[in-house]
Amino acid sequence: ATVWAVVPAAGRGTRFGGEVPKQYLQAAGRPLIEHALTTLLAHPQVVGAMVALAADDARWPGWTSLQGKPVLCCVGGGERADSVLAALDALPADAPTNALVLVHDAARPNLAADDLDRLIAAATAHADGAILGAPVRDTLKRADTECTIVATEPREGLWRAFTPQAFRRDALSAALRAVRASGVLATDEAMAMERAGARPLLVEGREDNLKVTTPADLVLADYLLSRRAS
Ligand code: CTP
Ligand code: MG
Numbered sequence: 001a002t003v004w005a006v007v008p009a010a011g012r013g014t015r016f017g018g019e020v021p022k023q024y025l026q027a028a029g030r031p032l033i034e035h036a037l038t039t040l041l042a043h044p045q046v047v048g049a050m051v052a053l054a055a056d057d058a059r060w061p062g063w064t065s066l067q068g069k070p071v072l073c074c075v076g077g078g079e080r081a082d083s084v085l086a087a088l089d090a091l092p093a094d095a096p097t098n099a100l101v102l103v104h105d106a107a108r109p110n111l112a113a114d115d116l117d118r119l120i121a122a123a124t125a126h127a128d129g130a131i132l133g134a135p136v137r138d139t140l141k142r143a144d145t146e147c148t149i150v151a152t153e154p155r156e157g158l159w160r161a162f163t164p165q166a167f168r169r170d171a172l173s174a175a176l177r178a179v180r181a182s183g184v185l186a187t188d189e190a191m192a193m194e195r196a197g198a199r200p201l202l203v204e205g206r207e208d209n210l211k212v213t214t215p216a217d218l219v220l221a222d223y224l225l226s227r228r229a230s
Helices: 032-042 080-090 113-125 169-181 189-195 215-229
Strands: 003-009 046-053 069-075 100-103 130-135 140-143 149-153 159-168 201-204
Touching (some): 032 069, 069 080, 080 169, 100 113, 100 169, 113 130, 113 201, 159 169
Parallel strands (some): 003 100, 046 069
Antiparallel strands (some): 140 149
């Protein structure tokens, strides 16, 4: 199947702070977004990438190709789901409507090639798509507004959702549009698909596929990526 990568990169990194949006900060000598795009495009089945950028983005390096494959960009939207929808709408006319789309955060630089490979295989075999994730390992507490523990929640069956998240292009577009029309904010693609009645698969992936949210995450990403390069 034809596989396209869709990379939302229109966020402002408010939790990270600072002037430069986090997707352009460096780890192991390269911007986070370059790590993300390079790993996605290195997969033999991925034919190209569509990147959603902020309308006023002055830092996009202007790549037109990486790994010998096209890198296209478009203007994203106010929420992550709006950026993903804009990117899906901007895919080339010759991208099949049933192409597999891999949605991957620009700020998630340490995706392993074998996780990507297993995800693509799972999503190709399963009509409702698949996402990378990992089981929750910590004990989960419910607290009141005073931070007093009210209950210990069973963690059985609970997973953390990572990216990439892989779905058929037409099904994902329809699901994201439907959830937006209902006024609900979809925090990932799987949530939109679930609300459309789909039952996507969870593919257990490496826990070091971290999303950079805070400065401490960048220190860890730099360490992991430097070690990987050497
Ligand atoms: N993103 C996007 N469009 C938005 C919001 C987020 O394309 N309107 C992208 C971000 O650039 C990032 C990914 O979605 O690659 C994951 O979002 P998140 O980690 O929340 O990044 P930010 O929204 O930039 O950070 P924050 O929430 O702290 O402001
Ligand atoms: Mg955000």
